[in-house]
Amino acid sequence: MCQTRAAPSASVAANAKWGPFSLRIEDGCGVPVDAPTSTVSIGVVIGTGVLSGSMTRPVVSGIATFDDISYDLAEHITLSFVCTGIEVPPLGAEVRVVDFRAVGVAAGEAHSCAVMATGELWCWGSNSDGQVGDGTLIDGGSAVRIGTGTDWVSVVSGAFHTCGLRAAGELWCWGMNEWGELGDGSSIQADAPRRIGTAADWTAIAAGAAHTCGLRGTGELWCWGFAEYGQLGVGRAVGYLPPRRVGAFNDWITIAAGGDHTCGITSAGDLWCWGNNSLGGVGDGTANDVYVPTQVAAGTRWTGVAAGQFHTCAVAASGELWCWGCDWEGQLGTGSGNTTLPTKLAPPDNWTAVTAGTRHTCGLRGAAGLWCWGGNSSGQLGNGTWTRKNTPIQVDGDVEWKAVAAGAYHTCGLLGTGELRCWGANDRGQVGNGSAGNLSEPKAIAEHMGWMGAGAGGSNTCGIAGQGQLWCWGDNTSGQLGDGTTTPRGVPAQVGTAADWTSISPGVLHSCGLKGEGELWCWGQAGLPTAGGSRPLRVGLAADWHAVSSGGWHTCGLKGAGELWCWGRNDNGQVGDGTATNPGNVTRIGAATDWTAVAAGSAHTCGLKGPGELWCWGNNGWGQLGDDTTGQRLVPTRVGSASDWVDVTLGWSHTCGLRGSGDLWCWGYNSGGQVGDGTMVNRRHPVRIGAESQWTAFAVGQDNSCGLKGEGELWCWGGNHYGEVGDGTTVGKDVPTRVGADSNWRAIVAGWNHACALKGADELWCWGDNRRGQLGDGTAWQEAPQQVVPAP
Numbered sequence: 001m002c003q004t005r006a007a008p009s010a011s012v013a014a015n016a017k018w019g020p021f022s023l024r025i026e027d028g029c030g031v032p033v034d035a036p037t038s039t040v041s042i043g044v045v046i047g048t049g050v051l052s053g054s055m056t057r058p059v060v061s062g063i064a065t066f067d068d069i070s071y072d073l074a075e076h077i078t079l080s081f082v083c084t085g086i087e088v089p090p091l092g093a094e095v096r097v098v099d100f101r102a103v104g105v106a107a108g109e110a111h112s113c114a115v116m117a118t119g120e121l122w123c124w125g126s127n128s129d130g131q132v133g134d135g136t137l138i139d140g141g142s143a144v145r146i147g148t149g150t151d152w153v154s155v156v157s158g159a160f161h162t163c164g165l166r167a168a169g170e171l172w173c174w175g176m177n178e179w180g181e182l183g184d185g186s187s188i189q190a191d192a193p194r195r196i197g198t199a200a201d202w203t204a205i206a207a208g209a210a211h212t213c214g215l216r217g218t219g220e221l222w223c224w225g226f227a228e229y230g231q232l233g234v235g236r237a238v239g240y241l242p243p244r245r246v247g248a249f250n251d252w253i254t255i256a257a258g259g260d261h262t263c264g265i266t267s268a269g270d271l272w273c274w275g276n277n278s279l280g281g282v283g284d285g286t287a288n289d290v291y292v293p294t295q296v297a298a299g300t301r302w303t304g305v306a307a308g309q310f311h312t313c314a315v316a317a318s319g320e321l322w323c324w325g326c327d328w329e330g331q332l333g334t335g336s337g338n339t340t341l342p343t344k345l346a347p348p349d350n351w352t353a354v355t356a357g358t359r360h361t362c363g364l365r366g367a368a369g370l371w372c373w374g375g376n377s378s379g380q381l382g383n384g385t386w387t388r389k390n391t392p393i394q395v396d397g398d399v400e401w402k403a404v405a406a407g408a409y410h411t412c413g414l415l416g417t418g419e420l421r422c423w424g425a426n427d428r429g430q431v432g433n434g435s436a437g438n439l440s441e442p443k444a445i446a447e448h449m450g451w452m453g454a455g456a457g458g459s460n461t462c463g464i465a466g467q468g469q470l471w472c473w474g475d476n477t478s479g480q481l482g483d484g485t486t487t488p489r490g491v492p493a494q495v496g497t498a499a500d501w502t503s504i505s506p507g508v509l510h511s512c513g514l515k516g517e518g519e520l521w522c523w524g525q526a527g528l529p530t531a532g533g534s535r536p537l538r539v540g541l542a543a544d545w546h547a548v549s550s551g552g553w554h555t556c557g558l559k560g561a562g563e564l565w566c567w568g569r570n571d572n573g574q575v576g577d578g579t580a581t582n583p584g585n586v587t588r589i590g591a592a593t594d595w596t597a598v599a600a601g602s603a604h605t606c607g608l609k610g611p612g613e614l615w616c617w618g619n620n621g622w623g624q625l626g627d628d629t630t631g632q633r634l635v636p637t638r639v640g641s642a643s644d645w646v647d648v649t650l651g652w653s654h655t656c657g658l659r660g661s662g663d664l665w666c667w668g669y670n671s672g673g674q675v676g677d678g679t680m681v682n683r684r685h686p687v688r689i690g691a692e693s694q695w696t697a698f699a700v701g702q703d704n705s706c707g708l709k710g711e712g713e714l715w716c717w718g719g720n721h722y723g724e725v726g727d728g729t730t731v732g733k734d735v736p737t738r739v740g741a742d743s744n745w746r747a748i749v750a751g752w753n754h755a756c757a758l759k760g761a762d763e764l765w766c767w768g769d770n771r772r773g774q775l776g777d778g779t780a781w782q783e784a785p786q787q788v789v790p791a792p
Helices: none
Strands: 009-011 016-018 019-028 037-047 049-058 065-066 070-071 076-084 092-100 102-107 110-117 121-124 140-145 152-157 161-166 171-175 190-195 202-207 209-216 221-226 238-245 252-257 262-266 271-275 292-296 302-306 311-317 323-326 339-344 353-356 360-364 372-374 391-396 399-404 410-415 420-424 440-446 451-456 460-465 469-475 489-494 503-508 512-517 519-523 532-536 545-549 554-558 562-567 594-600 603-608 613-618 633-638 647-648 654-659 664-668 683-688 695-700 702-708 713-718 735-740 745-750 752-761 763-770 780-788
Touching: 019 292, 065 460, 070 221, 070 735, 102 420, 110 152, 110 161, 140 532, 161 202, 161 209, 161 221, 171 399, 171 420, 209 252, 209 262, 262 292, 262 302, 262 311, 302 763, 311 360, 353 647, 360 410, 360 713, 420 780, 451 745, 451 752, 451 763, 460 503, 460 512, 460 752, 469 503, 489 683, 503 545, 512 545, 512 554, 519 545, 519 554, 554 603, 562 603, 562 752, 594 647, 603 647, 603 654, 647 695, 664 695, 702 745, 713 745
Parallel strands: 102 152, 102 399, 202 252, 252 302, 302 353, 353 399, 451 503, 695 745
Antiparallel strands: 009 076, 016 070, 019 065, 019 092, 037 049, 037 076, 102 110, 110 121, 121 140, 152 161, 161 171, 171 190, 202 209, 209 221, 221 238, 252 262, 262 271, 271 292, 302 311, 311 323, 323 339, 353 360, 360 372, 372 391, 399 410, 410 420, 420 440, 451 460, 460 469, 469 489, 503 512, 512 519, 519 532, 545 554, 554 562, 594 603, 603 613, 613 633, 647 654, 654 664, 664 683, 695 702, 702 713, 713 735, 745 752, 752 763, 763 780
16 A cells, blocks of 8 residues: 655745655665656645645656655645555555755855754855764765754854754854864864754854854854954954854844854844954955954945955845945956945845855845855856856846855855755765766755765664664674565665664674664564564663674663663673673673773674773774783773774784774784785784784685775785675685775774775765675676675
């Protein structure tokens, strides 16, 4: 049968549109139904039945696409769905609504963010300081969802930081914090949203290069961050970590932050600016920095303002657009060069909004659409050329635009339908469509965002798609794929319908993952604190898990403030509770609260704690604990005296760890050269691999190892019976061997005899043993990386 999930409905304004949308027909495992001759019909009811109708569209590769719906009533619209001509698969069929309309967009130095109609927040692009907010420092060429919240209402992007407002009036910020621009009272960067203070009456926010300002419900203006040029408006200062109130006005209604200057508009329509004025960006007729708000063009009523790096533009109530400051590349749009006073752009005077980048400007002209001008070396004007323009030019003809945001050298805008488009510089993925290279014309941000994470088990693999969906494939004899069956899958199959998975760790016969804000879920028939099952089961009620690692037949995780918990098989002491007896339940290991990482192997475990100490326990028959013995350890035992370990990963019977200097060390069983030291001699203590200090990530399997180094090179070594080294041969390697010539690999995982890695923006590649379908490409084993195509 055909079921509806989250059938959309919304309150709507008169003479508006419900934008184009798609429906996906899938079976109970999430696989698209291939029914090219079938159709899907939608029933449309507006208001209380005063207007209704329907549309029917064919299903092509599981997708039915519908046009926009126009209406002239300020009522409520509800859609319903009916499938016809579909042969129902054994597990049933269902319809899922794909709704990726945006309601707000922001562009920073080289990253972008958007708030969706669903209240979700998505970001992409440069992430060197955590400004994307996905918990990593990895650049992303495709949009990733930030957290699981559905109450985001607005977002702004500074040069290297981001802030957003939530429905309750809370302020959250993340990214660079060197000058206190996050406003949390520290200078510590954040790679995920961090709530700022306890106030719940924030109404608007603006982010500059390294400072931030916001409006409170009372109409007060508060600023914080870098202050050398007076951009905080509180007088001469170096910087303020917590927010500080600006002046005594309580009727601010609009705020804009540029590179190092700020402007705001009061309820009377007065425009005030302050900060860096070396090129006239404040607009007071001088080139002197201004440390407190100074009125600009008194007597004119202003409705909107935008601050670029060294220039400013503002919209008057009359629809006139005025600009001032630096005009090095024509960003003022007047064609007259630098000016320290507002200069009016040529008619027509029908401007409604304006945004300013580093050296370009864009504005909306009501029904006349989007116009841009200024520097265009990266295509940021969106007119299909790379030539700068001294006066406004129209972008995409008479397309209906409702919002636009200019970054340093890229631009993003929203169409009236809610479609999100970006263009311009794309060297850090800031355009967000998963492609490489700058774009000189607007490009839509796709709904399906590719792969954002992966995990490899014994003979199975799982990946998290860009929307937070979980897909698994390979061996499923114990239900470890989580799809409700024990049927092996040669290609990815979706696990349930949840779209809030954040990490995944497949084991040999079980898998565990984290979802939501910190829930732990496990499935399969081993290593579970419960009886297990072929579908994910939540482990307890705690929602503060932040790491999990599935080993051969046991599991460990971190929760709370750094507590270590383990459970499952314990015949070698791998649980670490001081016994060799299976605990039966999730068991806390010791009383320490400074654990920062944990990794579970076949029958041994290692973790990082304190300032960078490495501790291991469990089976030690081949020296895999690294304590220079082969004796079993029932409790965590420190490895050496080094305190600069930053990562550790375990294979079947060998271990590798990364130190802060970028050195890679391995030890344990070495019959296949998996230690990588040029021998096949077991090592009972860590040995350094090569002389390089450029290693950034690594993964170890049964008798193979892989690592990333430099800017993204992939290197593998060890046993190679099934091509798990990935060099196109089946000849073992006892030292690291480079895989291909690409230098854009960014993450690596390894199973028993296969490995997978993320490359570029969102590509997933796998190689090695494929007898259970663990490579996800439906073929036999692969001796070189093969791409796993994301689900449609």
